[in-house]
Amino acid sequence: MVLETAIEILLNGLQQGAIFALLGIGLSVILGTMDFLNLAHGALYLIGGYAGMYFIRETSLSAGYLNSIGVDAIGLGLGFAAAMILVPVFGFIVGLLMERYVAEPFYDRPETDQLLVTFGLALIVQEVIKGMLGGNTFQPTAPTTLFGINVGGPVMLPIIGNYPQWRLYLVGIALFVIGLTYLVIEKTDFGLVVQAGTHDSEMVRMLGIRINRSYSLVFAMGAALAAFAGLIGVSFQTVSPQIGTERALIPAFLVLVVGGAGSVIGAIFGGFVLGITVAGMTVLASQWAQIVLYAVAAGVLLFRPEGLFGSKGVVE
Amino acid sequence: MSLLEVDRIDAYYGQSHILRDLSLEIEDGEVCALLGRNGAGKTTTLRCVAGATPPDVRSGEIRFDGDEVVGRETEDVSISGIGLVPEERRIFPNLTVEENLHLAEVSRNSSNLIGRNLSQVSETRPLREIYDAFPRLDDRQNQMAGTLSGGEQQMLAIARALRQNPRLLMLDEPYEGLAPQIIEDVEDAIRRISEEGTTVLLVEQNAAAAIKIAERCYIVDQGEIVYEGPSEELRADEETRQRYLGV
Numbered sequence: 001m002v003l004e005t006a007i008e009i010l011l012n013g014l015q016q017g018a019i020f021a022l023l024g025i026g027l028s029v030i031l032g033t034m035d036f037l038n039l040a041h042g043a044l045y046l047i048g049g050y051a052g053m054y055f056i057r058e059t060s061l062s063a064g065y066l067n068s069i070g071v072d073a074i075g076l077g078l079g080f081a082a083a084m085i086l087v088p089v090f091g092f093i094v095g096l097l098m099e100r101y102v103a104e105p106f107y108d109r110p111e112t113d114q115l116l117v118t119f120g121l122a123l124i125v126q127e128v129i130k131g132m133l134g135g136n137t138f139q140p141t142a143p144t145t146l147f148g149i150n151v152g153g154p155v156m157l158p159i160i161g162n163y164p165q166w167r168l169y170l171v172g173i174a175l176f177v178i179g180l181t182y183l184v185i186e187k188t189d190f191g192l193v194v195q196a197g198t199h200d201s202e203m204v205r206m207l208g209i210r211i212n213r214s215y216s217l218v219f220a221m222g223a224a225l226a227a228f229a230g231l232i233g234v235s236f237q238t239v240s241p242q243i244g245t246e247r248a249l250i251p252a253f254l255v256l257v258v259g260g261a262g263s264v265i266g267a268i269f270g271g272f273v274l275g276i277t278v279a280g281m282t283v284l285a286s287q288w289a290q291i292v293l294y295a296v297a298a299g300v301l302l303f304r305p306e307g308l309f310g311s312k313g314v315v316e
Numbered sequence: 317m318s319l320l321e322v323d324r325i326d327a328y329y330g331q332s333h334i335l336r337d338l339s340l341e342i343e344d345g346e347v348c349a350l351l352g353r354n355g356a357g358k359t360t361t362l363r364c365v366a367g368a369t370p371p372d373v374r375s376g377e378i379r380f381d382g383d384e385v386v387g388r389e390t391e392d393v394s395i396s397g398i399g400l401v402p403e404e405r406r407i408f409p410n411l412t413v414e415e416n417l418h419l420a421e422v423s424r425n426s427s428n429l430i431g432r433n434l435s436q437v438s439e440t441r442p443l444r445e446i447y448d449a450f451p452r453l454d455d456r457q458n459q460m461a462g463t464l465s466g467g468e469q470q471m472l473a474i475a476r477a478l479r480q481n482p483r484l485l486m487l488d489e490p491y492e493g494l495a496p497q498i499i500e501d502v503e504d505a506i507r508r509i510s511e512e513g514t515t516v517l518l519v520e521q522n523a524a525a526a527i528k529i530a531e532r533c534y535i536v537d538q539g540e541i542v543y544e545g546p547s548e549e550l551r552a553d554e555e556t557r558q559r560y561l562g563v
Contacts, residue, residue: 195408204419
């Protein structure tokens with residue numbers, strides 16, 4: 001019985017943790033390299049969620065644009081698979097625009113200005129979505145097939161018995177994306193510049209590197225990951241205009257505090273620690289789940305203000 | 317034409333007027349020292365030459381190899397041939413020795429160069445040459461730079477600048493906090509760099525250390541150049557050293 005609960009907590013924690021990690025990576029690296037605190041990061045998750053629902057609908061078999069031009073007749077049911085490509089691409093483009101027109105003009109401004117403009121943007125996105133689509137809560141839309149593989153329905157697991165099959169695929173897909181991001185940061189010249197930039201961006205420039213170019217790319221990549229997290233969220237959680245702040249921005253900040261600014265590995269670690277913590281608390285004492293998240297973050301702040309993997313303090 | 321001409325610059329940090337009508341010239345191939353007390357404006361001068369902001373240069377000109385520096389981005393100035401070994405070294409502690417040295421190579425990637433208005437971009441100096449010159453770094457290629465000793469970090473900072481193959485190498489208090497034995501190693505390294513034809517601008521508080529390797533010295537005091545002359549002359553001129561450097 002205990003083992004059963006533990007495994008269930010672990011599986012739920014991995015799902016939640018993967019989303020936290022995807023969100024935290026972007027927020028953390030953007031803060032680390034550009035000293036820019038992006039309170040609109042949660043809005044990217046929100047955009048990813050709604051864009052995901054849209055793309056799933058418009059590219060699926062039984063309804064939408066492709067259906068209306070007869071694509072289902074040739075048996076091309078894309079749905080979630082298409083969204084997995086389109087949502088990050090969309091997020092990437094939104095990130096590029098956001099960096100160019102919102103973030104960049106504020107790089108040299110005081111932090112309070114950055115916080116105000118990005119928080120304002122987050123509210124605008126939330127209200128525009130509410131205005132266009134209403135404040136309805138949408139039910140999760142998990143795919144049943146993906147690239148021709150059956151991913152729906154329950155699967156028989158040892159010890160805990162029946163478990164929604166999609167939840168396992170979801171963890172695998174998220175881990176794959178996180179791993180890919182880690183490789184990009186660790187193994188490419190772009191990643192090297194980003195890592196050096198999180199520590200001392202002026203010195204990177206003094207070696208002849210135009211770091212602004214990496215900034216745009218970092219911002220766009222962070223946005224793409226956040227949007228992807230939003231799509232993953234759509235597949236097993238409800239969607240409403242508030243999720244950008246409640247389920248994305250706040251957890252991403254706590255991940256940042258735990259993992260440390262500028263550290264990809266810190267964001268991954270922090271994401272999974274908090275994800276498993278919240279999953280555990282939800283089972284054991286659900287009314288305390290959110291509070292415990294803050295307690296973990298506060299504990300890290302007390303004993304290691306720079307975060308577990310960070311090179312400089314979040315509060316400086 | 318001198319390699320570097322700083323022509324009557326006035327530089328500010330916010331409202332504070334730091335450099336006043338400061339001029340200096342560095343000839344191609346020489347080792348020149350810029351001396352002065354703490355806070356005299358030495359580092360500010362180097363930052364102006366490197367195109368870094370702040371400070372804000374409000375009047376005057378800085379020409380490197382005939383091209384104006386003021387108003388250009390610091391990465392463009394750097395890649396045109398000015399290497400800096402900054403105060404406090406500023407190596408990247410979270411990268412390995414090899415990765416620190418690889419960044420100069422990254423700066424030559426076409427994705428970094430494309431669309432920038434650069435008149436000349438030199439080839440980087442081969443990694444092998446760097447490791448031959450600094451065998452201690454060769455032994456520690458894959459070690460995190462943050463775990464190196466102070467002397468090794470200084471060597472890495474110099475090696476990183478040299479990897480860019482600069483025509484002018486500027487060193488900001490390279491002996492600070494180093495043991496006497498290590499200081500000799502750094503001096504040897506600077507001599508070797510000079511013999512290979514790189515022009516060197518050395519910033520120092522310690523006149524004796526600078527006079528040992530520089531041919532010519534400037535002294536800056538309260539943001540103004542107050543002395544210029546050959547090292548031999550400054551060595552003999554106790555009064556000037558006493559007045560501006562306190563030694």
